[in-house]
Amino acid sequence: MRSLINILDLSTGEIDELIAVAEDIIADPAKYSEACRGKKLATLFFEPSTRTRLSFEAAMYELGGNVLSVSSGASSSAAKGESVADTAKTVSCYADIIAMRHPKEGAPYVASVNASIPVINAGDGGHNHPTQTLADLLTIHREKGRFENLTVGLCGDLKFGRTVHSLIEAMSRYEGVRFVLISPEELKVPSYVKKDVLARNGIPYVQTEDMESVMPELDILYMTRVQRERFFNEEDYLRLKDSYILTPKKLQNARTDLSIMHPLPRVNEISVAIDDDPRACYFKQVLNGKYMRMALILKLLKEAGR
């Protein structure tokens, strides 16, 4: 049974197919409004989520399907000690496809090997969040028209950000991609990502703490939040927190065709004053996420023969 646990489970060809379907949905949503009629998506969310769960549910409704929902671990049998494997087997009896978010890393994988229906990882702790990466990829493709020959700036918490690691993995498969990694020393991309992904694939990258100096080079600026709780002492946090707040002034030297992205939720790392800038793409990313989830649900249901 085909599931999606890690973005690398999809080949670049399959990502191209998903993007083509998503573009077709955007162009003619009515064509897909009955595509999942009679099908049920179970959204099993064992930790809080707003946009991802709503995105999956909106995606299924727009395909004409229905949704069964568990919105917190406390309201499910997991609270009684049921294993992920048993939950997956049980839900397979009710639904056609599962989207699972779980605080423990690897839980959606365990579900996928026990379920008789496809499982989509909707985020497992700090590990993987492949449908966010699909949203990011559709956004890049729509804004730039390509994945090749792009300079991608990643800014903020590059150490713990799962979306950053997945995007690096996904984009490393395309020709001519270069990364500019902008972060404080304390939040640099982990060495295993640099070694296992960037160095192994011969991907050029630079690391810097100075956002403004690299701004003119960037085709894409992917912002993330610098989180207070990641710092060992308050002084370091206070010293660094404002370095990575994107303001109109910091965009002065940016390209006119820069695309500013953010996986959201935003706290203060992108000034609200930028929201009306035509280069801001983060709310488009949210919408693109829904279209890619629609395309993914269609693909996995089709492959499962449902």
Place this chain on the structure above:
Amino acid sequence: MNIDSIVNGIVIDHITAGRAMRLYELLGLGDADCSVAIIKNAVSRKLGRKDIIKIDANLPINLDVIGYVDPGATVNIIREGALSEKRIIGKPLRLTNVIRCRNPRCITSVEQELPHVFCLTDPENGVYRCLYCETKGTAPDEK
């Protein structure tokens, strides 16, 4: 030093000097009810020094453990006093319940019945990662 030769049993030979105790521990040989001899720092033409483990019974041995701790070790099966089979192990592609994932955020930390599975992701450097959370496994000499 002489250890009596065995009639029916297993000799794990060419163990890198210093690794026999770790192998003994991971193979669970402390629970075996037969004679088990550990020879440390034996002279070896090939290795200079080596360790050897002799087990005086044909116990079921988890070869993956040997491949993980010391992929250069050889396993000799002795039957009726003669060498019946010789195996060179190499690094196994997958380890099941040999080492445990130490990531407190891993699903294995809360679901006790799940097997702890590690996959060889970097054969050159012998790096194993957890099947579930991809956390790097402990090195053979780490406890």
